[in-house]
Amino acid sequence: MVSQRHDVTLEWPDADRETRTIAVGEDETVLEAAERADIALPFGCRTGACGTCTGRLLEVDGAEPAAGDDERGTVEIDGAFSYRRSPRALKDRHRTAGYVLLCIASPRADCRIAVGASVHTELVDNPWK
Amino acid sequence: MSDVNAPSDVEPDHEHDHHEGPGYATPQAAIEEGEREELAYVMSLYVGTDVDAPDFVAVVDLDPDSETYCEIVDRIELPNRGDELHHFGWNACSSSCHMEGLERRHLIVPGQRSSRIHVIDAKDRRNPELETVIEPEEVFEYDLSAPHTVHCIPDGEILISMLGDADGELPGGFLELNDDFEIEGRWEPPGEVEMNYDYWYQPRQNVMVSSEWAAPKTYYPGFDLEDVEAGNYGQRLHFWDWEAGTVEQTIDLGEEGLIPLEVRFLHTPESTHGFVGAALSSNIFHFWRDGESGEYRAEKVIDFESREHDDWDMPVPALPTDILISMDDRYLFGSNWLHGDVWMYDISDPSNPRRADSLSVGGTFGEVQEVQGRELSAGPQMIQLSLDGERLYWTTSLFSSWDEQFYPEEGERGSVMLKADVDPRKGTMELDEDFLVDWGECPEGPARAHEIRWPDGDCTSDVWQ
Numbered sequence: 001m002v003s004q005r006h007d008v009t010l011e012w013p014d015a016d017r018e019t020r021t022i023a024v025g026e027d028e029t030v031l032e033a034a035e036r037a038d039i040a041l042p043f044g045c046r047t048g049a050c051g052t053c054t055g056r057l058l059e060v061d062g063a064e065p066a067a068g069d070d071e072r073g074t075v076e077i078d079g080a081f082s083y084r085r086s087p088r089a090l091k092d093r094h095r096t097a098g099y100v101l102l103c104i105a106s107p108r109a110d111c112r113i114a115v116g117a118s119v120h121t122e123l124v125d126n127p128w129k
Numbered sequence: 130m131s132d133v134n135a136p137s138d139v140e141p142d143h144e145h146d147h148h149e150g151p152g153y154a155t156p157q158a159a160i161e162e163g164e165r166e167e168l169a170y171v172m173s174l175y176v177g178t179d180v181d182a183p184d185f186v187a188v189v190d191l192d193p194d195s196e197t198y199c200e201i202v203d204r205i206e207l208p209n210r211g212d213e214l215h216h217f218g219w220n221a222c223s224s225s226c227h228m229e230g231l232e233r234r235h236l237i238v239p240g241q242r243s244s245r246i247h248v249i250d251a252k253d254r255r256n257p258e259l260e261t262v263i264e265p266e267e268v269f270e271y272d273l274s275a276p277h278t279v280h281c282i283p284d285g286e287i288l289i290s291m292l293g294d295a296d297g298e299l300p301g302g303f304l305e306l307n308d309d310f311e312i313e314g315r316w317e318p319p320g321e322v323e324m325n326y327d328y329w330y331q332p333r334q335n336v337m338v339s340s341e342w343a344a345p346k347t348y349y350p351g352f353d354l355e356d357v358e359a360g361n362y363g364q365r366l367h368f369w370d371w372e373a374g375t376v377e378q379t380i381d382l383g384e385e386g387l388i389p390l391e392v393r394f395l396h397t398p399e400s401t402h403g404f405v406g407a408a409l410s411s412n413i414f415h416f417w418r419d420g421e422s423g424e425y426r427a428e429k430v431i432d433f434e435s436r437e438h439d440d441w442d443m444p445v446p447a448l449p450t451d452i453l454i455s456m457d458d459r460y461l462f463g464s465n466w467l468h469g470d471v472w473m474y475d476i477s478d479p480s481n482p483r484r485a486d487s488l489s490v491g492g493t494f495g496e497v498q499e500v501q502g503r504e505l506s507a508g509p510q511m512i513q514l515s516l517d518g519e520r521l522y523w524t525t526s527l528f529s530s531w532d533e534q535f536y537p538e539e540g541e542r543g544s545v546m547l548k549a550d551v552d553p554r555k556g557t558m559e560l561d562e563d564f565l566v567d568w569g570e571c572p573e574g575p576a577r578a579h580e581i582r583w584p585d586g587d588c589t590s591d592v593w594q
Contacts, residue, residue, distance in 0.1 A: 049297025
């Protein structure tokens, strides 16, 4: 049985790299599909604990994503991906802001994601500066 | 293959005239017999950047008479990306000094993020080769992850502190490898500690001490003050029965002891004194066994004050992230990564450390901000001292995600390794401006650099029975 695939568009916000769209099956992670397409994304633990692979959801099915408590009627972030394991590296504030762990996330809709090394650095700031 | 070629009985009375194993008979023998370091092995990493290359072990030429002095002369590339090389250690050190046939030959190099453990054969000191890889799935089977400190156990086995369970949550523990570099199992009964980080053992005193960082899922993504307020960071020292592998005593260092990281006993095997750096509280604690009660005690002995900076909203903490003790047990050296200092304290009276000297270089306040025209992106971090105590070296990366928060240029420009000349008789240090190793010039792109080791033992590798 062939699993359903979704078009996932990868954008590098802080790097001069061409946007790429890959077909990602519902039974594979975005990271696995990117590796299959020979696209190097950052990663670390590959289990959802470290956050190195973090992406930021920009668009789901052509609409800007909204968190679950938003009543604008757009697609919920949580509906865009299914996680293999619990995304331990992300706090609730990260999940509502659209951050996704690409090493354990499989798409449930077509979407556009900000990827690359600059995205995981958005999770925390220098708390004293 | 095993590094134990012929089994032998450990000398029960520990006489030094039967010294056949690896390392040196005593710390003083290491000073006298150890040759000047001509090579360094340095953990080098690309994890978390857009450089499409695996982390590597750099072999750095430290011989001033060599044409390739201050250059990375070999790179042992690892098979996978994403490891985050961090700390590493030898299969054998001076603690195995009566294990005839055992050699200091294999480097055990864990991936902090990947939980993958690499074994590198350094028989050819200049061109070491990757020998064996223990894959993360094998490690997770023991419900452990995030390997950190590596020490050998005197009988040829290897002990690694593990900071998390298989999910990157608590508790952590200890993983034991046998002398064929296969997982032997968990060293301790699970649940003896919740948090884990660094450890050191003093076999003659039958004691091991371990410190605390946090759960991997807490520190991996970066430093979040919310986690400090929630109590998700460590502040305890654990004193273990070394033979039994059980915690005998835990000392809560309190608010002044937040995030106790590198922990070191004095080298002399008779001593029960040691030091630990509480990185977040920016204090150094002295610990020792109280003769009357037989219990260990810990007391703050050095306090680095936070400093105001125009560009910062809050006073900048010093963040002493690494410490080491000179082989003669005379000085405690350390680095204040955020301020940009390396320092040496006289610890001949360990309860009353006396500041001997310091250098202000790199970091937020460093008086020296470039060496040979190379701008410094971060403060001094991992330090290593020559066996004779006359040369102190350091690198500048702490941890990939924490670097990004405090020194974002470190990843863009790469790390550097710097050196100071030390006069251990006068207690002074001087920056050697002729010395610079630049990870910004690596062929695949700028890399970070972390822990440093010498090929034949150093001040943070060797323990004596």
